[in-house]
Amino acid sequence: MNATLVIEWVVKSLVIILVLTGGFAYTTLYERKVLARMQVRRGPNRAGPLGILQPVADGIKLIFKEELTPHNADKFIFTVAPVITVVPALVITAVVPWGREISLFGRTFTLYLSNVNVAVLYILSVTSISVYGITLAGWSSNNKYATLGGVRATAQMISYELALGCAYIGPILIVGSMSLVDIVEAQAGVWFIFLQPVAFLVYFLASLAEVNRAPFDMPEAEQELTAGYHTEYSGMKFALFFMAEYIKMIAVAMIGVSLFLGGYLGPGIDRFPILGPVYLFIKVAVWLFVIIWVRATLPRIRYDRLMALGWKVMFPLALLSVMITALVLLFVES
Amino acid sequence: MTIMQIIFLITASVTLFAALMVVSTRKMMHAAMWLILVLFGVTITFALLETRFFAIVQLVIYIGAIAILIIFAVMLTRRSMNADVPQVNRNWWLVMVSSLALFVGLVTVMSVWEGFFVTARTAPPGGENLVQLGTALVDPNGFVLPFEVASLVLLAAMVGAIYVAAERKEK
Amino acid sequence: MLNEYYPLVVISMIAIALGFFVVLLGSILGPRRPTQHKGQPYESGMIPYGPGTRRISVRYYLVAVLFILFDIEVVFFLPWAVAFRKLGVSGFILMVIFAVILEIAFVYAWKKGALEWE
Numbered sequence: 313m314n315a316t317l318v319i320e321w322v323v324k325s326l327v328i329i330l331v332l333t334g335g336f337a338y339t340t341l342y343e344r345k346v347l348a349r350m351q352v353r354r355g356p357n358r359a360g361p362l363g364i365l366q367p368v369a370d371g372i373k374l375i376f377k378e379e380l381t382p383h384n385a386d387k388f389i390f391t392v393a394p395v396i397t398v399v400p401a402l403v404i405t406a407v408v409p410w411g412r413e414i415s416l417f418g419r420t421f422t423l424y425l426s427n428v429n430v431a432v433l434y435i436l437s438v439t440s441i442s443v444y445g446i447t448l449a450g451w452s453s454n455n456k457y458a459t460l461g462g463v464r465a466t467a468q469m470i471s472y473e474l475a476l477g478c479a480y481i482g483p484i485l486i487v488g489s490m491s492l493v494d495i496v497e498a499q500a501g502v503w504f505i506f507l508q509p510v511a512f513l514v515y516f517l518a519s520l521a522e523v524n525r526a527p528f529d530m531p532e533a534e535q536e537l538t539a540g541y542h543t544e545y546s547g548m549k550f551a552l553f554f555m556a557e558y559i560k561m562i563a564v565a566m567i568g569v570s571l572f573l574g575g576y577l578g579p580g581i582d583r584f585p586i587l588g589p590v591y592l593f594i595k596v597a598v599w600l601f602v603i604i605w606v607r608a609t610l611p612r613i614r615y616d617r618l619m620a621l622g623w624k625v626m627f628p629l630a631l632l633s634v635m636i637t638a639l640v641l642l643f644v645e646s
Numbered sequence: 647m648t649i650m651q652i653i654f655l656i657t658a659s660v661t662l663f664a665a666l667m668v669v670s671t672r673k674m675m676h677a678a679m680w681l682i683l684v685l686f687g688v689t690i691t692f693a694l695l696e697t698r699f700f701a702i703v704q705l706v707i708y709i710g711a712i713a714i715l716i717i718f719a720v721m722l723t724r725r726s727m728n729a730d731v732p733q734v735n736r737n738w739w740l741v742m743v744s745s746l747a748l749f750v751g752l753v754t755v756m757s758v759w760e761g762f763f764v765t766a767r768t769a770p771p772g773g774e775n776l777v778q779l780g781t782a783l784v785d786p787n788g789f790v791l792p793f794e795v796a797s798l799v800l801l802a803a804m805v806g807a808i809y810v811a812a813e814r815k816e817k
Numbered sequence: 818m819l820n821e822y823y824p825l826v827v828i829s830m831i832a833i834a835l836g837f838f839v840v841l842l843g844s845i846l847g848p849r850r851p852t853q854h855k856g857q858p859y860e861s862g863m864i865p866y867g868p869g870t871r872r873i874s875v876r877y878y879l880v881a882v883l884f885i886l887f888d889i890e891v892v893f894f895l896p897w898a899v900a901f902r903k904l905g906v907s908g909f910i911l912m913v914i915f916a917v918i919l920e921i922a923f924v925y926a927w928k929k930g931a932l933e934w935e
Binding site for chain 3: 318321322324325326328329374375376377378379380381382383384391394395398399402403406407425426427428430432433434436440453454455456457459460463466467470471473474477478480481484485488489490543544547548549551552615616619620623624627628631634635638639641642645
């Protein structure tokens with residue numbers, strides 16, 4: 313362990329966090345623009361050309377808002393919960409590779425922070441930690457809507473986490489490694505979306521539920537729960553929840569792209585490794601577009617249907633997909 | 647003292663302090679939070695032992711699943727927000743005596759077991775081999791029996807949980 | 818050495834620092850004019866009644882128990898999947914036995930109505 317290595321880690325971590333927070337700001341704008349176009353509106357267009365400064369304006373507004381804490385709230389947990397929610401969202405993509413090696417300033421850099429051999433398990437563990445912030449936020453607010461929203465969100469997230477976990481197993485079976493670098497490199501020939509269509513579908517739907525996006529945005533169903541777990545939050549604490557939700561959207565897109573859509577791979581990557589992050593960015597943008605499109609199209613589904621879908625359809629389907637993949641691999645090998 | 651030893655001492659003391667707080671804090675939800683800190687300390691201890699897989703499994707299972715169950719259990723209680731319930735009941739001395747006996751017993755058993763004094767082999771440089779781990783799970787000479795029995799234990803746990811929850815529902 | 822794990826520690830520390838910094842920023846720069854009414858829980862404009870946190874349904878507890886069981890299953894699956902190519906038929910069959918026993922628990926929970934939400 314030497315100083316240059318530590319500096320490299322710090323710089324890479326800062327780049328990841330900056331890209332994610334910047335990505336969060338512009339995903340909100342992206343979403344509002346796309347939704348507006350789908351509803352034949354223009355969307356935000358006053359702040360700067362084409363509304364490009366809108367996220368900045370929103371941020372400044374939120375910083376100078378008064379923060380309220382309900383009288384009977386558990387002050388400590390109420391303050392810590394937004395931080396617990398946002399930290400997993402920021403660190404989950406640390407194992408996702410952005411590209412191969414590039415040479416810069418006479419040194420060779422790998423375009424990933426860390427290539428751990430248990431990357432998928434790491435993602436699973438960070439996902440399960442991200443559940444806490446929401447439960448604790450709901451409970452500590454001492455508000456009926458918030459408590460109910462928090463508990464609902466937790467139950468929904470843990471239910472879909474199982475389907476999500478099973479969807480990871482298909483690609484691992486094919487590659488024989490849990491490292492995301494290995495999984496992406498194994499897709500040089502054919503993307504895993506073609507070998508694992510069921511797992512891909514399960515991953516896409518379960519990840520929507522995992523980040524509480526429409527049509528699974530039950531926890532914050534405004535008609536019946538006012539705003540769900542963050543009813544009592546305002547100012548920057550609310551901004552943290554908002555940030556966590558959008559960063560998680562980007563994160564599931566990055567992980568999904570790496571598992572099923574070839575990650576940073578694309579034409580010409582062998583000659584110009586610098587294209588890796590570009591391909592990743594394009595694929596993530598397309599994935600986010602589909603997420604927004606789904607929100608514009610589908611109505612929210614009822615809570616009992618949501619839980620039934622998670623437990624009775626998605627989880628058995630994902631398990632079946634794993635078993636069939638294993639069986640097919642056995643036949644192909646022998 | 648190496649850096650690793652210093653990290654271990656800090657981790658161990660934080661874990662023990664958090665464990666004390668679990669039993670001494672008045673609010674149940676805070677006790678659950680301290681418990682999560684204890685489990686996290688155990689995770690770091692696993693990582694210091696260079697068992698990366700188990701460190702992350704500790705995160706997934708204990709912090710990710712079991713602590714959620716405990717938080718739900720706290721929220722199932724009638725007054726999870728207040729701290730006006732007595733902290734000990736009449737049998738506190740019984741619990742103290744038996745836990746002390748357990749502690750002394752464990753230390754005694756450990757100190758007579760010769761494996762306790764053997765210096766562990768250093769871990770392989772790349773961390774434990776996942777392929778070996780997966781092979782050992784379903785290897786007849788490895789852990790296949792405990793592995794299959796584990797599924798039976800989980801089945802029993804499931805049946806028990808449904809029985810308990812279904813009884814409450816009727817009231 | 819845990820070489821590839823140090824970067825994960827570094828990014829976690831930076832993320833935690835950022836989280837607390839944002840909370841601090843809001844509490845320093847935001848105004849603070851609390852009144853009696855602002856501190857009340859928000860109940861869509863109705864006057865709040867009763868305690869804010871009530872006992873949750875026992876169903877959530879059941880979901881959490883089910884989650885633990887199948888989370889353990891998924892965690893067992895992962896090293897098995899990594900080693901799968903070397904295990905051959907016996908590895909597959911042993912894992913199927915493990916999974917089937919757990920699926921009995923799943924079917925039992927289903928039949929007992931633990932998965933129903935009325």
